[in-house]
Amino acid sequence: MNTQRPIGALRALAVFAIGLVMLIVSSLAAAAQGRPDTFADLVDQVSGAVVNITTNTTVAASAPGPNRGNPLEDFFEEFRDRNNQGRPERPSRRGSALGSGFVISEDGYIVTNNHVIENADEILIEFFSGEELPAELVGTDPNTDIALLKVDSAKPLPFVPFGDSDVMRTGDWVMAMGNPLGQGFSVSAGIVSARERELQGAYDDYIQTDAAINRGNSGGPLFNLDGEVIGVNTAILSPNGGSIGIGFAMSSNVVTNVVDQLQEFGETRRGWLGVRIQDVDPELAEALGLESANGALVTDVPDGPAKEAGILPRDVIVTFDGTDIENTRELVRTVGNAPVDKAVRVIVFRDGEEQTLLVTLGRREEAEAAVPASAQQPSQPSSVELMGMTVSDLTDELRAQLGLDTDASGLVVADIDPDSSAYTKGLRAGDLIEEAGQVRVETIRQLEDRLAEAREAGQKSFLLLIRRGGDPRFVALALDDE
Known part of the structure; x- marks a missing residue:
């Protein structure tokens, strides 16, 4: 009896089935990771919740207008100043600025940047439908440049949810929407260029993107492909003020925490x-x-x-x-x-x-802190050279010069060799050495003894606690340096 043909057929069928499954999986992966054919559906989904923001501010006569940096504005400012010489000071005038934002709840809470509405006397919200409503300021957080506004509407407003910025990966597609250069509702798309960027603040967690962001986009949303806000467009890096493909959006996981506190308390309450x-x-x-x-x-x-x-x-x-x-x-x-x-x-x-x-x-x-200063009669310090530094006793005169409290103790770096390891590690003349080898030192002899003990113990590095301008810092120096 011939059994080869059925077995061969079954084997071929199995290979075909496996190949078909692999093709389907590959196609699904490509669809999930590939560039979308269009962003139009996403725009239709979220556009109703994105808003333009116009602010009015009373500007002092001598202050620059809201369009400072504009050549025409600068020219007319100079012209007015020349022609008003010797005349009474001009009265205050009104200025306006433009920005973006987005609605996060049907009852009218709106998120934007603090710098968009800072010092504004009036805030006007324009919706995608063309409707305009005045807004009230709920609260701001300058540390993250986030502000929360509120409008009163007779009907529920379209809104967008926040997404999880932590799951975004470098290379994921994103879409920005806002009011660039006062041109009205505008869309740009790009990818996540990098994550966890830090610009200036202690709480910075920016998403970097190459989606076009310009002046006026500030406060607008950065969307993922599900229509969730994963960042608030805040800043650009540019030599000319226009987009060069380096924009920054504060990540949603920072923003949501701030917004929750502003909504509940009208202010932030950080631990x-x-x-x-x-x-x-x-x-x-x-x-x-x-x-x-x-x-x-x-x-x-x-x-x-x-x-x-x-x-x-x-x-x-x-x-x-x-x-x-x-x-x-x-x-x-x-x-x-x-x-x-x-x-x-x-x-x-x-x-x-x-x-x-x-x-x-x-x-x-x-939390507040203050460091008082004092001045006493001068005295003559003694000093020694070690590890590339000239170290002196702390006198009352040096306490006064360094702005230290009367009970401050330690040794002063009077001079330092620019080629030394100590200089490379950031020590500078005027630094106060409070501890050496994890023990407080007040005399040069104590410092020399701690240094000798560390060498005898076979330590490779020597730990110093220094203070500069009231701020302490630990520095580890290699013990083979003299």
């Missing part, structure tokens, strides 16, 4: 730990006994929640409220997003082991 910190580099990690250069090194603990909980200088914060801390930026953002008055567990690395402390957070906006 406050009350420490001064710096990043841990490999040399600091070796000096402190850490296995890796992670965490946030505490340089100072003023009065506040951290001090009350027992956090000390030289502690390395490695975990905050269950979140592993890689660097200072992550700690600042994590603490800032935590609720005020919340009790959180903080794990610190101290003296070769981890300790868990319970900290009840304060409110950052209420």
Whole structure:
């Protein structure tokens, strides 16, 4: 009996089926990852929630107009100034500015940039339908450049939801919509060029995109392909003021937290730990006994929640409220997003082991600090040269020159060799050395003794705590430098 033909047929059928499945999977993947054929459907879906914003502001006579930087505006300003010489000061005038925004709820809450509405006397919202409504300011957050507005409408308004910016990947398609250069509703598309960009603020988490963003796009939404807002268009990098394909949108996961607080309180209420910190580099990690250069090194603990909980200088914060801390930026953002008055567990690395402390957070906006200065009679310091530095005793005269408190102690860097490791690590003349080898030093002899002990112990690096302008910082110097 011949069985070869049926077996061969079955085998061929199986190969065909597998090939068909692979083709379908490949096609679906290509459809999911490829460029969309059109953005028109997405525009139809979200356009009703995107708004133009016009503001009116009373401008002082001597102040530049809202279109400062425009050659014609500058020319007429100069012309008016020349012709008003010797005359009474011109009265205040009205100025206007344009920006973008988007509706986030059917009852009329609108998100935009703080710089779009800053100092505005009147805010007018224009919808895609052409309807115009006045808006009231609910609250602003200059730290993230976010503002929340509210309009009263007789009917429910179309709105757009926020998406999860953390799931966006470099290379994903995005679409920007807004009011560039006062041209009205306009759409541009591009990709996510990069994530987690930091510009200036402590809470920065920008999505970089090559979608065209120009003046007037500020405050407008950056959409994913599902019509969700994953960023608020805020800034561009440009030598000429126009789009060159480098735009920045504040990520939605930062914006939503700010908006929730503005909506509930009319202001932000960020958590406050009350420490001064710096990043841990490999040399600091070796000096402190850490296995890796992670965490946030505490340089100072003023009065506040951290001090009350027992956090000390030289502690390395490695975990905050269950979140592993890689660097200072992550700690600042994590603490800032935590609720005020919340009790959180903080794990610190101290003296070769981890300790868990319970900290009840304060409110950052209420935290204030002041450093008084004093002046006393001058005295003659003694000094010594070591590790590329000239180190002097701290005198009353030096305390006055450096603006230090009367009870400040330590040693002063009087001079420094520009070719030394200390200079490379950022030490400068005028820095105050408070600790050496994790022990406070007040005399040159104490510093020399700590240095000798470190060499005898075979240490490769030597840890200094310095203070400059009231801000402390740890520096690890290689011990082979003299």
